[in-house]
Amino acid sequence: MSEVFEKLSGLDRLVHEPARLAVLTALSVCRKADFMYLLRLTGLTKGNLSTHLTKLEAGGLIRIEKKFVGRKPNTMLALTRKGRTAVEKHWRELDELRASSRDWDPTEE
Amino acid sequence: MSEVFEKLSGLDRLVHEPARLAVLTALSVCRKADFMYLLRLTGLTKGNLSTHLTKLEAGGLIRIEKKFVGRKPNTMLALTRKGRTAVEKHWRELDELRASSRDWDPTEE
DNA sequence: CATACTAGTTTGTATTGCAAACTAGATGCT
DNA sequence: AGCATCTAGTTTGCAATACAAACTAGTATG
Numbered sequence: 698m699s700e701v702f703e704k705l706s707g708l709d710r711l712v713h714e715p716a717r718l719a720v721l722t723a724l725s726v727c728r729k730a731d732f733m734y735l736l737r738l739t740g741l742t743k744g745n746l747s748t749h750l751t752k753l754e755a756g757g758l759i760r761i762e763k764k765f766v767g768r769k770p771n772t773m774l775a776l777t778r779k780g781r782t783a784v785e786k787h788w789r790e791l792d793e794l795r796a797s798s799r800d801w802d803p804t805e806e
Numbered sequence: 807m808s809e810v811f812e813k814l815s816g817l818d819r820l821v822h823e824p825a826r827l828a829v830l831t832a833l834s835v836c837r838k839a840d841f842m843y844l845l846r847l848t849g850l851t852k853g854n855l856s857t858h859l860t861k862l863e864a865g866g867l868i869r870i871e872k873k874f875v876g877r878k879p880n881t882m883l884a885l886t887r888k889g890r891t892a893v894e895k896h897w898r899e900l901d902e903l904r905a906s907s908r909d910w911d912p913t914e915e
Numbered sequence: 916c917a918t919a920c921t922a923g924t925t926t927g928t929a930t931t932g933c934a935a936a937c938t939a940g941a942t943g944c945t
Numbered sequence: 946a947g948c949a950t951c952t953a954g955t956t957t958g959c960a961a962t963a964c965a966a967a968c969t970a971g972t973a974t975g
Contacts, residue, residue, distance in 0.1 A: 703849040706828035710963095713824060716932085719815035722904075727912035732954070740812040745933060747955055752931095763954095769941075770953060788904055795831075795897055803836035819932095825963085841923070854964055856924055861962095872923095877972070879922055 701797045704790070711756045712787045716741055716749050721758065721784040724776045732772040750774060758783055810910060814903045820865045821896045825850055825858050830867065830893040833885045841881040859883060867892055 712718060719739050724730060730738070736746055753759045758780030762773040776784070821827060828848045833839060839847070845855055862868045867889030871882040885893070 702828040702832050702847045706825040706848040706850060708824040715817040715822060716815040719811040722907045723811050726907060726910055738811045739815040741815060742934060743954060791900060798831050798835060801835055851965060852923060
């Protein structure tokens with residue numbers, strides 16, 4: 698019954714990491730956002746945001762689209778379908794784990 | 807209004823790390839647990855659990871009590887007051903951040 | 916007495932997360 | 946035109962993880 702804590706301790710770090718959880722959650726609400734927007738939103742440094750995004754792309758959770766707007770470069774980010782399910786699942790899991798830890802009885806098993 | 811994502815990306819890593827979140831949450835429910843119990847509960851390896859516990863103690867979130875039960879060593883873990891507030895705060899923050907990201911309007915600001 | 920078990924800790928390594936330094940092109944100044 | 950500055954990122958270097966395998970100290974067992 699209580700593999701709750703086993704699950705908790707095994708949460709997917711790619712999604713769970715605070716900066717990435719913020720990015721993924723933001724993208725799950727606004728569907729698309731560019732680099733500079735996410736930069737302001739999260740308060741991360743550029744280098745930091747850049748590597749987190751690369752990591753998310755490598756994991757197949759987001760798509761990175763580079764194009765030119767006028768003559769300026771612009772990097773657009775969006776969740777992949779996999780990414781969307783991953784964030785949603787992660788928050789659901791957190792909710793559930795929190796809830797079931799609440800009414801967990803340590804004296805059993 | 808929406809420093810939500812800034813907060814999200816700045817979550818306290820000492821508490822947020824999955825293994826430690828599991829340990830802290832378990833301790834917040836059962837008040838006291840020994841090493842072997844947490845080991846089974848979380849599914850971590852001994853080495854891993856050991857270092858996480860040391861880190862939590864260093865951060866003042868738990869107390870580690872070593873004594874002998876009969877002639878066998880036994881390590882008891884419990885939250886400090888600081889630890890208790892930290893876990894509770896962390897879960898509350900996750901809840902809140904999740905909630906406010908839901909009804910965040912990307913078109914504003 | 917030696918072999919195995921219990922309850923952990925230490926060590927070695929590969930992976931991170933981070934900011935500072937760098938890059939490439941666009942824009943502004945004189 | 947020539948040089949500095951700005952914009953939008955990426956790469957680099959490093960300190961801090963997280964992890965399991967190897968180790969330790971003491972106990973029980975044959």
